[in-house]
Amino acid sequence: MTVTSAETVITATRxxxxxxxxxxxxxxxxxxxxxxxxxxxxLFALFVIWPLLRGLYLSFTDANISGDATSFIGLDNYSEAxxxxxVWESLGHSAYFTLLVVPCITVLAFLLAMLAHHIERGKWLWxxxxxxxxxxPSTVAANLWQWLFNPGTGMINHVFGIETAWLTDKSYAMLAxxxxxxxxxxxxxxxxYLAALQGIPAHLYEAAKLDGANAxxxxxxxxxxxxxxxxxxxxxxxxxxxxxxxxxxxxMMDFLPGPEGSTRTFVQYTLEEGxxxxxxxxxxxxxxxxxxxxxxxxxxxxxLLRNREEGGR
Amino acid sequence: xxxxxxxxxxxxTGLSGLTVAGSLGFAALGTGADxxxxxANTRVAYWNLFSGGDGYNMIAMLDAFRKANPGIDVKDxxxxxxxxxxxxxxxxxxxxxxxxxxxxxxxxxTGFSPxxxxxxxxxxxxxxxxxxxxxxxxxxxxxxxVDGKLYALPLDIHVxxxxxxxxxxxxxxxxxxxxRIVPVTSVDEWFDVLKEAKxxxxxxxxxxxMWSSDQNFQWWFFVAFYTQLGGTWFDDADxxxxxxxxxxxxxxxxxxxxxxxxxxxxxxxxxxxxxxxVNGGPFVWEGNWSVxxxxxxxxxxxxxxxxxxxxxxxxxxxxxxFVLPHQADRGGAANxxxxxxxxxxxxxxxxxxxxxxxxxxxxxxSTAAYKKLNPQSEYVSAMDHQATEPKVWFAGSTGILAxxxxxxxxxxxxxxxRPDAAARRMKSTLTELLAMKNPMDGRTxxxxxxxx
Numbered sequence: 039m040t041v042t043s044a045e046t047v048i049t050a051t052r053x054x055x056x057x058x059x060x061x062x063x064x065x066x067x068x069x070x071x072x073x074x075x076x077x078x079x080x081l082f083a084l085f086v087i088w089p090l091l092r093g094l095y096l097s098f099t100d101a102n103i104s105g106d107a108t109s110f111i112g113l114d115n116y117s118e119a120x121x122x123x124x125v126w127e128s129l130g131h132s133a134y135f136t137l138l139v140v141p142c143i144t145v146l147a148f149l150l151a152m153l154a155h156h157i158e159r160g161k162w163l164w165x166x167x168x169x170x171x172x173x174x175p176s177t178v179a180a181n182l183w184q185w186l187f188n189p190g191t192g193m194i195n196h197v198f199g200i201e202t203a204w205l206t207d208k209s210y211a212m213l214a215x216x217x218x219x220x221x222x223x224x225x226x227x228x229x230x231y232l233a234a235l236q237g238i239p240a241h242l243y244e245a246a247k248l249d250g251a252n253a254x255x256x257x258x259x260x261x262x263x264x265x266x267x268x269x270x271x272x273x274x275x276x277x278x279x280x281x282x283x284x285x286x287x288x289x290m291m292d293f294l295p296g297p298e299g300s301t302r303t304f305v306q307y308t309l310e311e312g313x314x315x316x317x318x319x320x321x322x323x324x325x326x327x328x329x330x331x332x333x334x335x336x337x338x339x340x341x342l343l344r345n346r347e348e349g350g351r
Numbered sequence: 352x353x354x355x356x357x358x359x360x361x362x363x364t365g366l367s368g369l370t371v372a373g374s375l376g377f378a379a380l381g382t383g384a385d386x387x388x389x390x391a392n393t394r395v396a397y398w399n400l401f402s403g404g405d406g407y408n409m410i411a412m413l414d415a416f417r418k419a420n421p422g423i424d425v426k427d428x429x430x431x432x433x434x435x436x437x438x439x440x441x442x443x444x445x446x447x448x449x450x451x452x453x454x455x456x457x458x459x460x461t462g463f464s465p466x467x468x469x470x471x472x473x474x475x476x477x478x479x480x481x482x483x484x485x486x487x488x489x490x491x492x493x494x495x496x497v498d499g500k501l502y503a504l505p506l507d508i509h510v511x512x513x514x515x516x517x518x519x520x521x522x523x524x525x526x527x528x529x530x531r532i533v534p535v536t537s538v539d540e541w542f543d544v545l546k547e548a549k550x551x552x553x554x555x556x557x558x559x560x561m562w563s564s565d566q567n568f569q570w571w572f573f574v575a576f577y578t579q580l581g582g583t584w585f586d587d588a589d590x591x592x593x594x595x596x597x598x599x600x601x602x603x604x605x606x607x608x609x610x611x612x613x614x615x616x617x618x619x620x621x622x623x624x625x626x627x628x629v630n631g632g633p634f635v636w637e638g639n640w641s642v643x644x645x646x647x648x649x650x651x652x653x654x655x656x657x658x659x660x661x662x663x664x665x666x667x668x669x670x671x672x673f674v675l676p677h678q679a680d681r682g683g684a685a686n687x688x689x690x691x692x693x694x695x696x697x698x699x700x701x702x703x704x705x706x707x708x709x710x711x712x713x714x715x716x717s718t719a720a721y722k723k724l725n726p727q728s729e730y731v732s733a734m735d736h737q738a739t740e741p742k743v744w745f746a747g748s749t750g751i752l753a754x755x756x757x758x759x760x761x762x763x764x765x766x767x768x769r770p771d772a773a774a775r776r777m778k779s780t781l782t783e784l785l786a787m788k789n790p791m792d793g794r795t796x797x798x799x800x801x802x803x
Contacts, residue, residue, distance in 0.1 A: 102790035103438065104445030104468060109793075190623045206564035206620035208767065293433060297564045297620075298767060299758045313438040315751050317790045 090329075097323035103316040115323030125324055127299065128307035129331075131212065135287075135303065136280035138216045144272050146224050148265070151231035165232070172225030180289035183218035187290075205290060208300035215287045215301055222286065223279075227272045234268040235261070274339050281332055284309075304328055391424035395688040396450035398428050398443075398676075400436045404643040408706045415702075416695050423688045433749045437463070440676055444468040449676035452689040457494050457670035458740050458747030460503045464791040470675040471500040473690060480694035486712055488734050494742065495672060503672035504693050505711035507703060509639050510733040511571050511667040512654045519633040523551035531729065535658040538605055545614045548633040558614040559634035560624015561606075563764045566757030567749065569606070571667040572636065572657070573760045576602040578738035579661035585741055585785060589796040592781045596774040603763040603770035605660065610766065617765060628652075639730065642707030654726040656733045668737035669748050670711065673697070709734055743796040744789040755780050 097115055101108040119125050154164045171179065186193050187204035195202060204214040238261065246256050284305040287296070295302030295310075302310075308328065312321030401409045406429055413425055428450070430436045437459065443449045445468065455463065463469055477483070484492055487505060495503040513532075520526045525547055527533050535541045549558045562568030582598040585591065609615040619627055628635035629648045635641075636657065645652055656666035673693040675681065696703075700710035701720050709731055715721055722728050740746040740753075747753075756777055763773035788795055 100788075100790065100793065103441050104464070104791065188623070189618045189620075190626055201618045203564075203618045203620050207617070208765075294566060295754075295758070297765070298762045310434075310754065314434040314749075314754065315790065316441065319790075 093322045094326060096319050097326050099319045100317075101319040101322070103313070103318055105318075108319070111319070115320045116327070118320065119324050119327060122324075124299075124302070124307055125304075125327075128302045128304045129328075131300070131302055132281055132283060132304040135212060135216060135219075135283050136277060138213075139219055139280045139283075140273060140276045142216070142220055143224055143227055143276055144269065146220060147227035147231050147272060148269075150224065150228045151235055154228070154232055155235045168228045169225035171222050174222065176222070176285040177289050179218060179222040180286040183214070183221070183286075184290050187214050206297050208297040211291070211296045211300045212287075215283070215290055218286055218290060219280075219283070227276065230268055230272055231265065234265050238264045270343060274336070277335060277339070278332060281335065392422050393684040393688045394424045394426060395452060395685055395692055396426045396428075397452040397689070397692065398430060398436075398440065398450045399454040400430055400432045401454070402429060402432060403640075404706050405640065405708075408702050409696075412696050412699060412702050415699065416692055419695070420691070423691065425692060441468055444677040447677075447679050449678050451675075451678070451685045452693060453674045453676045454506070454671055455503065455674045456748035457491075457503055457505060457672045458742075459750055460495065460672065460674065460747070461497060461742055462744035462747060462750060462789065462791070463674075464789075465497040465500070465502040467791065468677050469502050470677050470681050471502055472504055472675060473686075474501055476687060476690045477504065477694055480691050482694040482697055482712070486714055488711070488713060490737060491670060491711055491734075494670070494739065503674050504697060506671045506673060506697055506700065507708035507711050508668045508670045508734060508737060509708045510730065510737070511568075511575060511636060511657055512639050512641075512730055512733075513657055514628060514635045514637055514641065514645065514652055514654045516628065516631065516633050517651045517653055519551050519631065520548060523547045523633070531653055532655060535660065536662070538660045541658050541660045542608070542612065542614075545609075545612075545634070549614060552633055553631050556627050556630060556632045557616040557619055557624075558632065559609060559636065560619065560627050560632060561609060561615055561636045562621065562624060563606075563610060563615055563617060564620035564761055565622075566761050567753055568636075569760040569764055570753050570757035572606060573599075573602055573756075574740060575657045575665055575667040575738045576605060576661060578665040578667075579659060579663045581663065584781065585743065585796070589741075589743055589785065589799070592778060592785055594778045594781050596771070596778055599774035599777060600770045601661070603760065603773055606760070606764045607766065607770060610764065620765070639707035639709070639727075642727065643705070652726070654730050656730050656736070664732075664736040665738040666733050666736065668733060668739055671708070672711075743785075744791075744799060745784050745787065745796070752784060755784065 098110055098112060099108045100111050100114075150168045154161065154168060157164055174182075184205065185191075187195075189195060189201065189203050189206070192204075194200075194204065202210055204210050242260050242264075243256055246260060251259065282305055283303050287301045287303055288306055291301050295306060304324075305328075308321050308325045311317050311324065397413075399409060409429075410427075413427055417423075417425060430439055437455075440449075440453055440455070441463070460469065465471070474484075482504070488508075491505050491508065492501075495501055495505055515532050517526060517530065520532060525533050525544055533544070535544055545558050552558055561572065577598060580595075580598040580601060582595050582602075583593045586593050610617055624632075624635045625637060625641060625644065628637075629645070629650065639654070642654070656664065659665070673696075675686075675689060678686075697710075697712045698715070700708075700712055700715050701718065704710050704715070704721055704724055704727055707727065709727070710716060710721070716731060716734075721731075740750075743752075745751040759768070759773050759776050759780065762768035763770045768776070785796055789799060792799070
């Protein structure tokens with residue numbers, strides 16, 4: 039054995055030892071970490087995974103609310119759902135709501151964030167005003183807007199001098215729910231935009247100014263591109279949340295599906311089938327269908343984003 | 352000997368364990384502690400759905416019962432009205448955690464799986480506490496029977512009424528010498544009355560509030576007027592739909608005409624009707640539970656059953672009834688207590704009548720105390736001409752039938768569907784429902800026989 043080879047062996051041994059102790063540390067780290075995530079995993083398995091599997095099983099049965107006299111009926115619930123006009127109608131209402139809310143909330147949140155970011159006096163007041171409604175429970179927000187939309191004594195008709203039957207005319211009912219939702223939830227997206235705006239380095243604007251860029255150029259070439267990721271996030275979160283719209287619509291319509299069923303959303307229909315009609319098997323089947331739709335939307339969004347990023351590289 | 356083996360972590364573990372065990376222990380103690388505290392021998396758990404004025408009245412009646420029966424402790428719980436109540440009751444009965452006594456709408460009893468989710472009343476035990484079949488309107492009693500057994504003990508009937516402002520009608524010359532509204536016996540007479548009343552109505556107010564966009568109320572009104580025309584729903588075997596679309600069109604046209612002739616402002620389509628009435632509108636069609644509201648507003652008003660515009664008297668009626676949610680081991684003192692409590696409240700329903708309801712226990716109706724109640728005594732005749740939903744598993748207050756057919760009536764009243772198209776849709780919906788299997792037992796209405 040030469041000296042050189044001996045040194046090599048020693049170096050290699052040291053490296054192995056170091057690697058070994060790192061592995062031991064990683065293992066220990068994993069064990070400690072596992073204890074920290076265990077409560078979450080247990081709850082997740084108990085309240086998400088297990089109900090999901092149980093719901094999947096029930097969707098192939100004619101289970102009722104009392105849980106007995108259940109028999110396996112294969113895909114009958116699914117084929118019934120495809121022929122059920124109320125499934126399509128309520129899905130349409132959820133989609134319509136989403137189409138109205140998502141663009142409005144994205145633009146509104148951006149504009150409010152710009153305002154709160156640039157305004158100098160009373161900055162805190164603006165931020166509080168825009169964000170505060172988000173802190174209200176949905177029932178409070180919905181009740182508030184129910185009063186505001188009241189045809190006889192409500193403020194909206196009074197201020198605008200109109201006589202619109204907001205909550206009882208089927209052409210306006212969903213619009214009323216959308217307006218309430220915008221006011222109530224815009225604060226969350228507003229906060230995301232505001233944080234992102236504050237994260238844009240000031241020197242970019244200074245350099246652009248020196249190069250003679252006006253406010254419009256700075257907005258189009260710096261602000262909007264720098265907010266691209268946040269905009270993507272806001273849109274994705276809003277789509278997923280809006281598709282699942284339920285509580286504010288139900289409370290505003292006094293627990294009914296709105297004038298001529300015009301605000302019956304998919305979640306509400308699932309609830310009606312499961313807990314009013316007692317058809318738990320059928321309700322499970324349509325909620326599984328809804329789960330697949332939402333998962334598809336989320337996956338499509340991930341796929342689109344990945345492609346766009348790869349294309350940009 | 353070393354130090355006791357207790358480090359900080361073990362101490363924390365021990366303390367948290369104690370806290371959890373303690374709270375579970377207290378929770379378990381809770382139910383027993385109530386009974387112990389009252390010193391009562393028997394404890395009756397009772398679930399009801401009465402809020403607002405009805406809630407106060409029910410609590411007052413329970414307090415009176417407690418005072419009269421110190422040996423029985425009543426543990427009452429008031430739950431949210433409508434579907435949530437029925438869901439909880441069904442799940443509690445299915446899971447063998449049912450209360451000893453519950454309240455339901457009579458129309459829902461048939462669909463609530465009598466025999467599985469509901470236990471029958473012991474008629475002998477009820478008689479022991481003073482309640483007999485002879486004391487009830489026969490139609491009402493019949494609705495409470497399933498397969499010959501009594502599954503519901505009626506407490507009241509509540510009806511849809513035509514409330515009128517005496518001050519406005521007097522100005523319009525529409526009050527008779529007895530201080531009540533002039534009798535109306537046809538559609539034309541009714542619209543003549545509205546025409547005159549409108550002339551005497553202050554600007555900005557509608558002539559009549561009739562919940563034109565509410566699926567429950569519109570359905571109830573439809574049931575009333577369709578019954579006035581002698582309309583039927585299904586044949587005796589519940590195998591064929593006998594719904595008469597021509598009669599339905601007459602009713603739908605009638606309801607719609609209130610809007611097209613300008614007596615109902617579609618802008619005030621929902622609950623604003625009562626508000627307008629309080630502010631001086633001459634008419635509102637409302638449930639009798641609005642009596643306390645109009646009483647407290649100190650209005651000079653009267654109330655009759657819905658006008659018999661199609662000849663026959665009939666107004667929509669539902670009924671609150673006591674039920675025994677299914678318990679695997681029903682019997683013993685708590686069960687007897689439930690019978691005693693229900694019998695007591697049914698017999699002492701004078702207090703209940705203050706809320707506008709018509710007591711089901713007929714001896715109450717002939718008492719001087721009841722006859723003095725106004726306007727209750729003006730519409731007590733509604734007991735004899737009740738228009739009710741068909742006795743099938745999917746019917747009853749806020750049930751599947753109302754949920755499916757109500758919006759169709761609204762679409763016609765509000766003008767987004769023509770009455771003839773709406774009537775055809777109603778018929779096809781009724782056909783679908785009749786073919787539908789009751790999720791509780793997998794049988795259609797026809798296969799369900801008397802239990803439907």
